[in-house]
Amino acid sequence: MWMLERGTSFSGNVETHQLAACPDTYGRGDRWKWSVSAVVGDATTWFPLGADQDSFTCDLLDIDVAQRSALAVAYDPAFVSVEVRIAEKNEQLEVLRKGGSEVVVIPLFGEALVVAPNGVWKRWLTSGDTFVIEGEDDETLFVTPSPELTRVIVIQISPTTEQALRWVP
Amino acid sequence: MYVLNTWYVTAWSHEVTTTPVKRMVCEIPLVLYRNKAGLVRILEDRCPHRGYPLSAGQTNDDTIECGYHGFTFDGEGTCTRVPAQSTIPERAVVRSFPFVEKDGWIWVWTGDKDLADESQIPDTHYMNDPGWAANTHSYLFECRADLIHDNLLDLTHESFIHTSTVGDDYIYKHGITVEVEGTVVSADRLMPNVAPPPLYAKTMGLDGLFDRFHCTEFHVPNYHILHSGITGAGRPREEGYLIKVLNGITPINANTSWYYYCFARNFAIDDVAATADLQEGLATVLDEDADALRLQEIGLSTRPNTMHDVLIAQDAGVAKARRIMKQLLDAEAQVRDTAVPATSH
Numbered sequence: 001m002w003m004l005e006r007g008t009s010f011s012g013n014v015e016t017h018q019l020a021a022c023p024d025t026y027g028r029g030d031r032w033k034w035s036v037s038a039v040v041g042d043a044t045t046w047f048p049l050g051a052d053q054d055s056f057t058c059d060l061l062d063i064d065v066a067q068r069s070a071l072a073v074a075y076d077p078a079f080v081s082v083e084v085r086i087a088e089k090n091e092q093l094e095v096l097r098k099g100g101s102e103v104v105v106i107p108l109f110g111e112a113l114v115v116a117p118n119g120v121w122k123r124w125l126t127s128g129d130t131f132v133i134e135g136e137d138d139e140t141l142f143v144t145p146s147p148e149l150t151r152v153i154v155i156q157i158s159p160t161t162e163q164a165l166r167w168v169p
Numbered sequence: 170m171y172v173l174n175t176w177y178v179t180a181w182s183h184e185v186t187t188t189p190v191k192r193m194v195c196e197i198p199l200v201l202y203r204n205k206a207g208l209v210r211i212l213e214d215r216c217p218h219r220g221y222p223l224s225a226g227q228t229n230d231d232t233i234e235c236g237y238h239g240f241t242f243d244g245e246g247t248c249t250r251v252p253a254q255s256t257i258p259e260r261a262v263v264r265s266f267p268f269v270e271k272d273g274w275i276w277v278w279t280g281d282k283d284l285a286d287e288s289q290i291p292d293t294h295y296m297n298d299p300g301w302a303a304n305t306h307s308y309l310f311e312c313r314a315d316l317i318h319d320n321l322l323d324l325t326h327e328s329f330i331h332t333s334t335v336g337d338d339y340i341y342k343h344g345i346t347v348e349v350e351g352t353v354v355s356a357d358r359l360m361p362n363v364a365p366p367p368l369y370a371k372t373m374g375l376d377g378l379f380d381r382f383h384c385t386e387f388h389v390p391n392y393h394i395l396h397s398g399i400t401g402a403g404r405p406r407e408e409g410y411l412i413k414v415l416n417g418i419t420p421i422n423a424n425t426s427w428y429y430y431c432f433a434r435n436f437a438i439d440d441v442a443a444t445a446d447l448q449e450g451l452a453t454v455l456d457e458d459a460d461a462l463r464l465q466e467i468g469l470s471t472r473p474n475t476m477h478d479v480l481i482a483q484d485a486g487v488a489k490a491r492r493i494m495k496q497l498l499d500a501e502a503q504v505r506d507t508a509v510p511a512t513s514h
Contacts, residue, residue, distance in 0.1 A: 001344040003485045006351075025488055028477040120359070121346065134482055135344060169480050169488030 001135050007128030010060050011109055014069040016040050019130045020104050023168035030168050034075035034157055036104055056084050060108055073155055080157050080165060089150040093143040097133060100164030102157040105131040105143055110150025115142045134167040171195035171420050172390040172497045174280030176290055178417030178429040182273050185209055191224035193421045195279050200224040204231040210244040211277050213264040272297040291392050295413040295433035302438035304447050308428040308455050312466035314420040317428060320458060321385050321393045321416060322356050322486040330457050334368040334450050347485040352493050356486030357384040365399050368450045372443040373410050373436060382406055389493045391418055411435045424466055
């Protein structure tokens with residue numbers, strides 16, 4: 001299963017907001033496991049309070065702006081581990097998603113093509129879009145940044161305790 | 170709470186004549202009628218004099234006369250006659266509603282008139298296109314509109330609720346892909362190399378295995394179009410037997426909804442017997458949904474507030490649509506909260 005949520009380009013005025021999370025909706029009784037956010041200012045202020053967590057941040061923009069903005073990945077290491085890869089222009093990433101793990105793809109700027117290996121589907125992503133892929137079977141994806149100025153972040157999230165991590169919408 | 174700045178399907182064109190018709194949309198009582206020129210009029214169904222429903226009165230060309238004391242209003246809601254006196258009271262005004270009549274549906278705008286934008290009416294030409302054959306139904310569902318939205322976005326229920334018609338065991342075994350753009354949520358499922366559903370197989374005159382697909386496209390907050398069909402294995406969808414199911418979902422109140430339904434197909438379009446069979450079969454489908462959602466509404470009405478749905482990955486479209494709905498509701502509430510109250514005496 002995958003979900004593509006079209007967003008607003010990061011190249012404009014970035015506002016702090018959640019891009020993807022598991023659970024994707026808070027306050028419904030599901031235990032928090034991870035979240036990915038666009039953050040203006042101090043990234044740590046956006047992380048869920050009270051949860052044990054590790055985090056990763058990278059600059060959201062490579063241009064000089066008045067206030068620093070970042071892409072922030074926070075996760076509870078008791079449940080998941082996170083591996084982050086960044087693809088620049090013309091650099092194709094082969095992403096093996098093991099069954100029971102999740103992958104989040106976000107172009108920070110520019111465009112990227114995400115393609116299923118059997119060609120069943122493909123989608124162009126642009127800055128601000130969020131693509132979440134999950135499922136119980138292994139699959140290999142190809143993420144190809146466009147030749148123009150592009151940077152794409154690929155976040156692989158794997159379970160540390162349970163057999164399978166399923167995305168909770 | 171309802172999203173009001175939007176268009177809701179409120180009647181079929183053929184239902185509205187010079188005889189007043191009453192409807193309730195988002196707890197707003199409405200009266201609909203046509204003037205002699207055939208133009209639809211939609212007013213609040215409540216005479217300002219004493220609150221009597223105008224729908225219990227009668228029309229005379231463009232005007233409607235209250236059946237209680239004869240106050241008369243034109244199509245814009247302006248009072249034109251008070252039988253007991255020659256002066257029209259300043260407050261003798263009935264709210265009128267923008268409307269659009271298109272392809273057999275009459276849409277009403279329930280919010281701020283200044284925001285009414287006809288371009289927001291979705292493409293419903295399948296109901297009125299000679300290249301498509303249409304079956305239609307209207308249903309009163311005894312549930313909140315949200316449950317119908319969830320039902321349409323999560324079609325795995327077909328495997329359990331609609332076993333004799335459009336359901337098959339394989340549906341829930343295939344995952345979905347979800348795309349969200351603006352206020353439109355699309356949940357798509359491709360089911361390769363499967364048998365056609367029982368209800369359609371006969372009409373299609375098919376036997377064997379095909380690629381089946383359905384994609385629910387929810388235009389939050391009120392309209393779904395289901396792009397469905399079957400095609401040859403590995404073949405493009407547009408080559409296949411195509412079905413477009415148009416669903417206008419209109420809240421009546423917190424636990425009752427109107428369901429305006431059109432099933433359009435691009436095959437066997439002149440087959441009268443097929444249309445008759447589908448009319449009966451689709452009524453069964455809607456009966457099954459109506460029964461299920463009535464029971465769900467009862468279950469939810471007694472559920473403690475501390476209990477929440479246990480959503481799974483297949484519910485991604487449901488969850489996203491709920492969030493967009495909440496954003497729309499919050500935005501309208503914010504505007505209402507910041508509005509300066511009118512002075513009254």
